[in-house]
Amino acid sequence: MSEPVLTLEGIAKSFGANQILANVGFSIRPGEVIGLLGPNGCGKSTLLNLISGVFPADAGRVIFCREDITGLGMDRIARRGLVRTFQLPSMPRRMTVAELLYAASARKAGFRSLFRRETDEKAEIDGLLDDLALSHVRHLPAASLSGGQKKLLSIALVLRASPRMICLDEPTAGVHPNLRHHMIGLLQRIRASGITLLIIEHDMHFIRELCTRCVVMDRGAVIADCLPSQLTSNEQVVEAYLGNARQKRAMA
């Protein structure tokens, strides 16, 4: 069996007296597509922020490709190949979609680029824009795109950052069903290219179409780690989402 690409060990996080995560741990193997599920407020986005370096964990370790990345900043983690999208992607007002895609490859756009000959990436960027049905908006300011187009663009941006693993925070939230279908196709192609995916999502159809495994959280802890097909038969998962089982027990 191949080595995990990402391992979380005993992750804990509190904001003041409010404990958000307690002893969270699981591993992800290369090429897997993990659906991270759970009701609102269960700690999914906090966990994603910890993995991607938005803020540090109070306890525990994050191992990415055999390297301990606990406490590293977001930029250093991204340069190691672990990149993410945001639930509500905020895009630049004074940069076009095409400019943003060129800028997304940080390795080619820093200070050193002033002293290097630029590589021609037009074909790559045109292909990406065609793939995402964004060719017709390439010259528009990125902030002027619709919510769904911004979600697609944010996936394109992380693809330009040479990722080994991508974390997506609710990629289909607020996205039109037509675009959702388009997004599933795109993510399946990303998966086929060998990039590992961790996806926070509430859409069960999306999860079943795409994910190879699901990790379910409730109140800051992992309550299930199973196949997508086993979700509905898992009592803890049903209880976390619907609360019926707990209610029945209380009434009994």
Added chain:
Amino acid sequence: MSDFIVHVTIMSGLYALLALSLNLQAGFGGLMNFGQIGLFACGLYGAAIAFQFDLSAISGFAFAIVAAALLGWAFASVGRNLQADYWGIVTLALAEVIRIIATNEDWLTGGAQGIGGIRPFYFDLDSQTRQIAILFTVLALVLAAALLCRHLIGGRYGLSIKIMREEPQLAASLGYNTITLKRQLMAVSSVLAAISGFLFAHYISFAGPEQIDSSETFLIWAMIVVGGLGNNIGAIVGAFLLQFAFAFIPFVKDWIGLPTEYVAAGRLFLTGGGLIIFILWRQSGIVPERVGGGRYV
């Protein structure tokens, strides 16, 4: 009259260098630097101190460039995690510290009296020819600085600066170290401010603390806001427009028949009024920033 126009054009060119420098920081990088005059001071006192200690102008120039680059780096490093507005306050305070040091360290800076008699460029020429030579030197430097700014901003590095300005969290999530980007941008742009200060000292033949008062920073801000934040041509247009407007205030005063003390008030009114009018009604300035249309679309 022509001597007067040449003088105003030289002064406009020197301010254009300062405006181009601030435009790199604030217009393209989103760095609210209110201590720009502190970077100018490096050039001003680099020239003056070299003269005071009988060193060559070249050594003064080298000192000015290195000091400005280091100070720019330090500006970006101090309070690097602060939000833009709080960082701006820090830079204003740092520039004031520099002015206070210049006022009090008599042995080095001449104190409040400053350092006078700095040897002008083209010393061997007669005064009229010298003015013309200085004029062409300054205009050539403004052109060179504008081309440098275009090179910096027109390529991939410019895109990285813009993404840092627009969406710092997105930039970090794609692998950009935004603190390093800020340091590099401050160090490079500070050199332009230092060149302006160095030329100013040799042109006026004097360096004193009143030349690095914080109100000068707001004049440079007014130039880039009026000209157009995020546009190199706009920065130059703003510098020339305000300098020429200032130069003609005394004539307007005579024409209207106002007392002499109204000249200073008129300059303040132009700086503050220009800032307010453009911030309220035309934030993009006379020559707005161009979005897209470059080589990447």
